[in-house]
Amino acid sequence: MANDIDRQRNIAFVGPHHAGKTTLVEAVLAQCGAISRRGSIADGTTVTDHEPEDVSHAQSTTVGFAHCGCGPIDVTIVDCPGFIDFFEETKLVLAGVDAAVIVVDADPSRASHTQTLVDYLETRKTPHCFVINKMDRPGADFEGTLEALQALYGRHVVAEQWPIVDKSKANDKSSGFAGYVDLADMQAHAFSGDGETGSAVPGEILDRVKSAHTELLEAMADFDDHLMEELLEGVEPPYDEVARDLCDECAHDQIVPVLVASAATGAGLGALVRAMEKWFPSPAQAQQVDAEGRTIPPDPGGPVVARVIKTMIHPQSGKLSVVRVLSGTIKSDATLTDISANDEKVRSGGLYRLQGKKQEAITEAGPGSIVAIARLEPVKTGDTLTSNGHKVLLPRVPLSEPCFAMAIKPKERIDEAKIFQMLARIVDEDPALRLARADITNEFLLLGSGEQHVTIAVERLARKYKVEVDMAAPQIPYQETITSGTELHSRYKHQTGGHGQFGDVWLRFEPRERGNGVTFDEKIVGGVVPRQFIPAVEKGVREALMHGPSGYPVTDIHVTLYDGQYHDVDSSEQSFKTAAGMGVRDALPKCHPVVLEPVSRVTVTVPTAYTSTVIQQLTGKRGQILGMNPADRTGFDVVEADVPQVELSRYITELRTATQGLGTYSARHERYDPVPGNRVGPKAAV
Ligand SMILES: Nc1nc2c(ncn2[C@@H]2O[C@H](COP(=O)(O)OP(=O)(O)OP(=O)(O)O)[C@@H](O)[C@H]2O)c(=O)[nH]1
Numbered sequence: 001m002a003n004d005i006d007r008q009r010n011i012a013f014v015g016p017h018h019a020g021k022t023t024l025v026e027a028v029l030a031q032c033g034a035i036s037r038r039g040s041i042a043d044g045t046t047v048t049d050h051e052p053e054d055v056s057h058a059q060s061t062t063v064g065f066a067h068c069g070c071g072p073i074d075v076t077i078v079d080c081p082g083f084i085d086f087f088e089e090t091k092l093v094l095a096g097v098d099a100a101v102i103v104v105d106a107d108p109s110r111a112s113h114t115q116t117l118v119d120y121l122e123t124r125k126t127p128h129c130f131v132i133n134k135m136d137r138p139g140a141d142f143e144g145t146l147e148a149l150q151a152l153y154g155r156h157v158v159a160e161q162w163p164i165v166d167k168s169k170a171n172d173k174s175s176g177f178a179g180y181v182d183l184a185d186m187q188a189h190a191f192s193g194d195g196e197t198g199s200a201v202p203g204e205i206l207d208r209v210k211s212a213h214t215e216l217l218e219a220m221a222d223f224d225d226h227l228m229e230e231l232l233e234g235v236e237p238p239y240d241e242v243a244r245d246l247c248d249e250c251a252h253d254q255i256v257p258v259l260v261a262s263a264a265t266g267a268g269l270g271a272l273v274r275a276m277e278k279w280f281p282s283p284a285q286a287q288q289v290d291a292e293g294r295t296i297p298p299d300p301g302g303p304v305v306a307r308v309i310k311t312m313i314h315p316q317s318g319k320l321s322v323v324r325v326l327s328g329t330i331k332s333d334a335t336l337t338d339i340s341a342n343d344e345k346v347r348s349g350g351l352y353r354l355q356g357k358k359q360e361a362i363t364e365a366g367p368g369s370i371v372a373i374a375r376l377e378p379v380k381t382g383d384t385l386t387s388n389g390h391k392v393l394l395p396r397v398p399l400s401e402p403c404f405a406m407a408i409k410p411k412e413r414i415d416e417a418k419i420f421q422m423l424a425r426i427v428d429e430d431p432a433l434r435l436a437r438a439d440i441t442n443e444f445l446l447l448g449s450g451e452q453h454v455t456i457a458v459e460r461l462a463r464k465y466k467v468e469v470d471m472a473a474p475q476i477p478y479q480e481t482i483t484s485g486t487e488l489h490s491r492y493k494h495q496t497g498g499h500g501q502f503g504d505v506w507l508r509f510e511p512r513e514r515g516n517g518v519t520f521d522e523k524i525v526g527g528v529v530p531r532q533f534i535p536a537v538e539k540g541v542r543e544a545l546m547h548g549p550s551g552y553p554v555t556d557i558h559v560t561l562y563d564g565q566y567h568d569v570d571s572s573e574q575s576f577k578t579a580a581g582m583g584v585r586d587a588l589p590k591c592h593p594v595v596l597e598p599v600s601r602v603t604v605t606v607p608t609a610y611t612s613t614v615i616q617q618l619t620g621k622r623g624q625i626l627g628m629n630p631a632d633r634t635g636f637d638v639v640e641a642d643v644p645q646v647e648l649s650r651y652i653t654e655l656r657t658a659t660q661g662l663g664t665y666s667a668r669h670e671r672y673d674p675v676p677g678n679r680v681g682p683k684a685a686v
């Protein structure tokens with residue numbers, strides 16, 4: 001009899017936005033009896049879309065966990081959000097599963113939306129299959145979608161099922177999806193009620209199904225010499241051999257079978273559940289390695305090695321860290337070592353299995369389990385936990401740099417430290433978010449993978465911690481400089497009964513090379529400005545330079561104090577500082593000031609088909625194209641350009657719209673350039 005670990009499967013449901021992952025997970029849970037009634041996206045009642053933000057947006061906004069016993073196997077399912085903004089979180093949980101089901105629409109035009117994901121799975125060698133979903137929809141195009149996937153990924157992506165469509169039952173609400181042919185054993189199955197019955201392969205698809213059967217065998221034969229020999233000799237391989245090869249080749253990420261389903265009607269679920277059992281590896285078969293490439297055997301009696309794949313924080317009940325146990329057995333109330341945090345000792349609270357928002361208490365979790373542990377306060381997503389100080393570090397999942405930022409400000413006066421603390425908890429739950437303080441403008445920034453990512457984080461902040469914030473596009477840190485020099489005399493003289501005030505300075509203003517900032521110098525001879533007042537002159541100059549004629553800080557300027565006068569009684573630091581400030585304010589308008597804007601060096605990675613679109617888009621943003629080269633990733637180009645920062649505030653959204661979500665970019669500050677025609681309004685008063 002199989003032991004526990006052999007019965008386990010850890011599977012992520014992934015795929016493009018709205019392809020039907022959450023609906024399919026719900027259908028699988030119902031099919032396997034884990035829930036008595038299927039919830040729906042429309043009613044906001046599914047198990048895995050349980051966060052209020054999932055419900056209000058009618059989409060997954062974070063990963064959801066569920067589990068069910070499916071016949072002989074016990075499956076933990078991770079339902080991943082499809083919207084591209086949440087891909088970083090998907091990457092973190094993919095490090096904790098052994099296989100992935102990629103759900104796609106039965107629509108060839110959407111096949112390319114899987115590219116980033118498939119590249120990622122293939123790099124990690126994660127076994128996966130495709131499920132072409134929404135087969136019930138009128139116009140569902142199985143064959144077109146299959147061809148589009150094969151065009152993108154090759155012939156190892158191969159149909160294992162062929163849909164049977166009963167055209168007499170097709171209408172404006174249904175495609176007439178009536179069953180499927182299993183291309184491994186060539187048996188036809190008709191959907192009936194909640195199940196399936198055996199049927200004959202309809203005559204009109206018989207030829208196509210036969211050739212699809214051959215294509216499946218040929219794809220498998222590429223990885224199996226014996227099967228190849230049989231095909232070359234014209235021998236039909238026995239079904240047992242085909243089934244065995246299919247399991248083996250899928251589990252090793254050689255073959256990627258394609259299945260059909262309708263999550264909405266439940267059609268095709270039985271076959272999907274059987275596929276998860278047969279084709280996907282158990283945790284015992286899926287090899288796990290540490291950061292140095294050493295294998296970690298799944299030994300229930302060995303030291304604990306676990307990876308934190310998700311952090312959840314409930315304002316009332318506290319923190320839950322979802323971990324994938326690789327080895328050893330975790331018990332509740334045990335001491336663990338956080339190897340990623342300088343071997344800090346942490347005491348675990350209760351252990352739970354998650355069924356959506358429900359937490360089911362358990363006493364221990366062995367290798368292969370995905371479980372939530374309460375109250376591991378200092379522990380972060382991605383960390384490695386071990387027992388007894390066992391020194392093993394798991395490889396980190398590299399996250400992409402955030403490419404979208406919003407400036408945030410509390411709506412009501414609230415202690416800044418407090419809001420920072422609460423935002424830090426939101427970031428703890430989602431490490432793809434980042435908090436920062438902007439240079440120059442000093443604004444508080446929340447950065448993420450896109451507009452929706454940041455907006456939803458702010459909604460969560462309001463719901464969980466009752467902190468409402470205003471969001472705005474970050475201010476552009478414009479600066480000013482001068483393009484010609486001048487010399488100027490400034491005197492501050494004030495008589496108010498007793499002590500007067502007297503400061504008198506001659507200042508010279510000269511432009512400096514770009515990027516050299518503000519410098520101050522003095523050439524006073526004969527003590528015409530006494531030594532003790534010179535620092536006050538510099539202070540007055542520097543303070544006045546904080547606000548140029550257009551209100552922005554002035555840079556790349558050299559100011560020299562070269563003459564002046566003083567009064568024995570009335571001169572003071574303050575009077576010299578005031579005289580200097582007045583001098584700066586009078587001089588700058590005479591020096592042909594210009595506003596400078598920050599320019600970013602942008603690196604865009606994009607499928608070759610979109611390269612010219614991207615170049616056009618960047619040029620339209622006043623971008624200066626620096627070069628275009630093939631990327632390391634096959635079929636992609638890298639375009640480099642210098643683009644004014646003001647043009648980039650929503651660039652990630654525009655880039656994704658123009659490239660079917662496939663374009664990515666990074667940007668770093670490069671330099672300041674004069675704004676053409678000085679076309680920037682004066683800085684708004686703050
Ligand atoms: N007709 C039909 N509609 C479906 C099917 N599966 C899902 N839908 C609908 O498609 C929409 C999106 O479904 P979801 O299950 O939320 O899709 P998802 O892939 O989880 O979406 P994200 O998590 O936001 O990426 C919902 O309105 C579902 O009711 C299907 O098989 N047939």
Ligand SMILES: [Mg+2]
Nearest residue numbers: 021022059060
């Ligand atoms: Mg979903």
